[in-house]
Amino acid sequence: MSAGPFATANLGTRSGDAPDAVATNRRRLADALQLGDPAGWCWLRQVHGTSVLDADTAAEPDPPADAAVTRTAGRPLTVLTADCAPVVLACDDAAAVAHAGWTGLLAGVLEAAVTRLRAVGQGRVRAALGPCIHPAHYEFGPDNLARLVDAYGPTLAATTHDGRPALDLPAGVRAALARVDVTDLEDVDVCTAASPDHFSYRRDGETGRQALVAVLE
Secondary structure: OOOHHHOOOOOOOOOOOOHHHHHHHHHHHHHHHOOOOHHHOEOOEOOOOOOEEEOOOOOOOOOEOOEEEEOOOOOOEEEEEOOOEEEEEEOOOOEEEEEEOHHHHHHOHHHHHHHHHHHHOOOOOEEEEOOEOOHHHOEOOHHHHHHHHHHHOHHHEEEOOOOOEEEOHHHHHHHHHHHOOOOOEEEOOOEOOOOOOOOOHHHHOOOOOEEEEEOOO
């Protein structure tokens, strides 16, 4: 239902889009996935931090957090992105999602999410990475790139398609997860900035948000 820079399936309520359009988009997504009223989903007010919400006990709607965990089957967890990395984590009896931009990555949001998931669930943790920006389109300041390389290693340093310093965000996700012994990672390998089917803040500036949705069966 969204138009202009938010066309067409924007799911983010803080992007500047018309609220009625976003609400309709969310309802259509919920209907397509057969997951009930989206008002009952876990939507986060993402702040690029490391807070992990327990979605099973949270009382506040739209709480400030960049990750969430659940042990309740059928409860949808979401993260919204337009270049940042959306990650889903799962073990035998629990699931989590995390939103990792470069600041959250550096702060340790993925490690925090894995730690919380292990605290509430059992079994081996597996991960999946959704669409996010790739280094060919992610020119990055050398000072902050050096901080990330110092934290997670040289695989994060890359170059853009025209040879400028770049951050390899998927490599950062892999490195952060490996630090907490999660090596089973499925990557959909889609660059938001290169894909006409995805929103990208780096490419477009004013734009919408897509969602990663995870549900424990």
